[in-house]
Amino acid sequence: MNAVCIQCQSLFAIESMRYLCDCGGLLEITHNYDGLDAEYLKPLFASRLSERNSIYASGVWRYKELIAPEIPDHAIVSKNEGNTGLYETIQTTQYAGIRRLWLKAQSENPSGSFKDNGMTAAVSHARYLGCSRLACTSTGNTSSSLSMYAAIAGLDAVVLVPNSDISPNKVLQTLAYGADVCSFSGTYDDGIRFLEEHANRLGLYVCNSINPMRIEGQKSIIFEIAQDLGWVLPDWIIVPGGALSNASALGKGLQDLYTLGFIEKLPQVAVVQAEGAQSFHRMIEAASGNKCPAAGAASMPFVPEPNPQTRASALNIGSPPSWPKAWRMLSQTNGVSVTVSDAEILEAKAVIDRSGIGCEPASAAALAGLRKLVSQGVIHREQTAAGILTGHLLKDTEAIKEYHQDGRWGDLLRNEVRTIHLQTAGSI
């Protein structure tokens, strides 16, 4: 296991943690998969589904051979993450307008979001290296996840959170797990720039998605979807796009599945961004069909969005660090990007909530984007898809209030919640 620069191919040992190459390129973990293939791994992964009291009970560490084989079991910090439900409901499938749709509820992770799949790997790696101060900048889910795992491992978590436009629930969750929470004026983009420049000097191990170990853990999401579906993936995989960690991890995981012979062809991938934070989509549109040029970031026309603004606060990112990996993934999967409005996101969220699954606004971008792509004919009605629902409904209760009654409980009670008198109610 090494880290390799996706731009200039320089190699780095994973024993000395770094996030970017000297040339500015993103790093990615490479494995030696000699002796491993689907024929050997499928029964091994299946046998671990009945594990109870070992790290292999985790929906991430079940795939340890493909994620971080060199990290010794005793260093692993796990909370039985993964193992989340894959749901098919009439409401969501009809709303999308396609033949079959599965939704992977990453909201069922221990801290309530998909970040746990990646964070268990990053925090385990930090413990393996002997780092004691872990850091991230976050709109709230990365920080909740980091502070939960740091608490389990007895390590310190320092988190930088924007002082506006994020969900208070997530900051409270982060505080509750005991992190040192630092509020700043700016967005995720300012926070990640700060960590890129100062983390090493400050002795901080960064757990954001520029950390390639985070991405290794997150790729287990597509492994689980594939295993849940008998190692046959649907035609399309749909993900919301913010910092683009999910899109990057999906690309890495799909390549693993293909190279090792688990799947015979790659599904197509759609990345869905919010209209107010669509810098990646704009670049993909401008490139109009151009393939990612061997991840040569310098030659790519990426223009950050200086003032991202969306109600789906987890997507409120103007300069997603992982865009070169995400572009490469779209090139490899013949994928697409699309944007949706906040109104479309909140409408799709209501459908997911009323289907009984539930999610936070950012997650619903996946369903809103799928519906749009089907209506545009990009995705055919007879095709099948899986969407990744990234965060829990309770992560942003303000959004629920706003959707139902402009954030005013008074109106909610008057218009949607019936008041009854128990003494006189003959029937309900």
Ligand SMILES: Cc1ncc(COP(=O)(O)O)c(C=O)c1O
């Ligand atoms: C709930 C939720 N959905 C979607 C995203 C966007 O995912 P990514 O940053 O991997 O693109 C995030 C944050 O990153 C998130 O917290």
Ligand SMILES: N[C@@H](CCOP(=O)(O)O)C(=O)O
């Ligand atoms: N929405 C995210 C943004 C952080 O992205 P990361 O992938 O770099 O950790 C959050 O939850 O903070």
